[in-house]
Every structure is written in structure tokens, then in C-alpha cells.
Amino acid sequence: AQKITQTQPGMFVQEKEAVTLDCTYDTSDQSYGLFWYKQPSSGEMIFLIYQGSYDEQNATEGRYSLNFQKARKSANLVISASQLGDSAMYFCAMREGWSSYKLIFGSGTRLLVRP
């Protein structure tokens, strides 16, 4: 079974609008971490936001917020006020367990922001 599922291979959003990128995960661990990375066409992976499984508040970083629904095992990324520079691949990743360090990545969502 897929550990991280991103069901949207591609998304469009109009500049200045908000967009939600979906991510569901599968784990039996109680302790885990969820990450979102952005990969522009240059190829570099840029860390955006982190959510720990015990964090009660949804994580926010500037225009990025993580809609964490633990019971549903979903960790959707919300980008508010989209900008042209947000056009990129977005990857959801998970780290399982307190001692784990491997990141398990989803297949990614390509976001295109239209002017």
C-alpha cells in the first residue's frame, strides 16, 4: 500500500486565489511527522512546512498552512494568495516513528499558477 498518496497529478489556480493540494498518508505509528516540499523547475527541494502527529494546532508558515486531519489521515497544503512563483511540483512526505529519519515521499502535484 502507498504510504503517501497525492491524488492530483496537476492543478491550476488563478493568481491571487487560494489552492489546496491533497495528501493522505498511511501509518500505524502514533508518532510521525509530515512535511511539504516545493520543487521548482530548477530541481531543488525547498522545505515549506512541518506538522508533528502530536501537534494540536495546524502548522502555518506565511502563505502556507497545513490542514491536518488526523482521523482522516490527511495533511493537505493550503497556499493562500497564489503567486506566479508558486508554479512548481509539490511533494508531501512523512517520517514514521520517533527514531526514524527516512522521508517517504508521495508522487507529487504539479501546480500551475495562471496570471
Place this chain on the structure above:
Amino acid sequence: GAGVSQSPSNKVTEKGKDVELRCDPISGHTALYWYRQRLGQGLEFLIYFQGNSAPDKSGLPSDRFSAERTGESVSTLTIQRTQQEDSAVYLCASSLLGGSTDTQYFGPGTRLTVL
């Protein structure tokens, strides 16, 4: 400070040749990771170094792949007798401590093409 750097940025080689990929982690980061990203896919974990501990090589796809790290500095990923299926982007990341909540910061990657 400087981020993770990798060299070369691009490498084209012939099938059967050996290649070496280099990673310079962020200064002071004790943990270093190698990932592989095939075209249109998410990242696959290859190997993890943490300080002077024995590396976790569980993600290496075959015995043609090996990696070394000297102390808490540079790491080299070596692929022997390259095959066409080794064509991918190889990404290196580093983190401060290697713990479960530690954020991994990625380099720009090395794009390997095996003809």
C-alpha cells in the same frame, strides 16, 4: 550560511562506466542523506549517515551503489558499472541532528544520464 551543494550538476556517462557524485552538507549538520528521483516520481531514500554511527544503507538498490562520508563533512555516492536504469536525479540532504522532527535541507541535485 551556504546551503547543501552538490557536484557535478549534470553527468552524462556511458553504460558500464563508474561515476562519483559529491555532496557538501550545511556546516554543522551531523546527518546526511542521499535520495534518488526518477523522472516524474517522488524521491526514494538511498542511504543515511549520522555522525560516526554506521550508515543506514537499506535503501541502496544494488551492490553497485556505495557511499562514504568523512566525519561530518563531504559525502560521495559511487555507482559502479552504471546501467540505463540508474538515470535519475540524485539529491543529497542534510539536517542538524538526524532526529524525527529534524528538517532535511536539500541540495540542487545531480542529474545523471546513462547512455
